[in-house]
Amino acid sequence: MLAALRRGPGLLAAAGRRCSGARLAAGRGQGARGAGRGSGPRRGRSGPSPGAVLAAVAAFSLFSRNAEEEKETQEGENAETEDTIIFLLKKAKLSIMKGELEEAEQILHQAVGLAHQSGNKRAIIYTYDLMANLAFLRGQLDSAEKLFKAAMSFLLAGGMKQDDNAIIEMSLKLASIYAAQNQHKLAHAGYEFCILTLDEKVAKCKDLTEDILPAEEKANTRLLLGLCLDSYGRYLLAHKQLPEAQRMYERALQISREVQGETHPQTVVLMSDLATVLDARGLYDAAYVHGKRASELAKQTEHPEAHVMLNNLAGILMHKEDFLQAKQVYKEALNQAKQKGDTASIRHIQEEMAELARRKHSG
Template sequence: MKDEPEEAERILHDALRLAYQSNNKAAITYTCDLMANLAFIQGQLENAEKLFKATMSYLLGGGMKQEDNAIIEISLKLASIYAAQNRPEFALAGYEFCISTLEEKIEREKELAEDILSEEEKANTLLLLGMCLDTYARYLLFSKRPSQAQKMYEKALQISEEIQGERHPQTIVLMSDLATALDAQGHVDEACAHVQRALDLARQTQHPELHMVLSNLATILMHRERYAQAREIFLEALKQAKLKGDEVSIQHIREELAELSKKKVDL
């Protein structure tokens, strides 16, 4: 949290050594998982892959089932690693395993009584499915398969609205992302409607990623050749991105404004 990953890694190595010395399997598993997440955040993908696989091996060896949410979460991270490594066959297999396993689990458990499986546990599994759909959708969009991405985003959005409500930050992001998938297919009017709704909710709720929703709307307006309005929205997005200190978004918005300056301003 303090952005001191090297010190965090050193401490985790100490923790893992102590866990092995005391033969505490729960502590070994927990520490391996933390180390895997740290490596993943740092972009050390090969190391993260090995650590996630070790964590999964410990969990499965301890009797955990493949359909357990903890196993699915690790599988999703592994799929994302394969996607980043440009190993599409492994990435696709991972995403599809996560989604199909959770869908079957949800269908099987939906009629279970509260004393067997609580509503909170059912909701958590649904939200995990939503996360898997969202992550897969982003991969599909990056892979130039927007129609497939659209279907995943629609399912993820439905889950988020059902469990978390329309005004939840994640629901708003999914609305905006769905608009991107629609825009990529040339469904500009439909895309504009979705992102405008996302923007209205983002303003009402003071969404932490308001600048990204604004930028998305501006991009879609640019595709509709509404250049003057797009420029106005981009400038607002730039102002918000600066307030958040989001350097990546600032650079992206400036590039879009430069591209926009080449267009004819609409009357």
């Protein structure tokens, strides 16, 4: 897989335990649909949201722990330079949060220059990872690819194994870049490499005792596998490979349930995602069961995107031709969207309600 990645020319998957990003079902004729039915998730946009990139920067960040939190344990003549690098990295992350992307890029260039001068490989890797995420956010996919590959090369040259979570995380991001560029062979190869490698790793680590491998590391590896399944499922759904997408989402949901619990925000999102796939396949009864449960849990846990899940549920009800209940659920979704000031969702729900009215009258 690594050879294939190096050969490939230069969408970032939000790496980590994301709890946002629940999907707003696409309107008629929009998004991914199966045989003209079902609603695709709101993931077909041209690039990730700033929140998605920040999730990639923060969650599963094996580098942030190494580069920042372990600073106090390191000594030597490069301590002052290291302090400066850490300051620059924090400043760059703050600029990204503020949406000041050009300034963030300039700061990161300063940081990586100092890291190279001081020979701090850990800082070089972490900075390249941040620069790659930023490049993707700015739509610079070729640059993002090269930076991820550079970081991977440093890790592998330092003796890191190909099944290390850091390598898998970057491989997933590269697969997502190829997906965004419609390089489908490389995208499929990348996703499958990540999933197969993590499947083998999870199986090998399953029976290891706590003193050999902490439970937290086992859980992190399973969650990363869930993330890969989720990302691949989105890709398959977008290309209407619905049975395969369903299998990916079912596995991702199972992992999230087992590791994080039924009410965890990410579990709720995946439940709604699975409902979307089932709806797209025309399996409306099964879709309704999952969609209704996701909406109930979202309400119970005060999920930030409960209105999105209600919208998805209403879409399923519309496809079941339960127009009366669909209208009620759409109204509830619209009220919540208005309370939260989500203008994009408001507009979309209104479009869906108009579609409902057309179907009701034509029926």
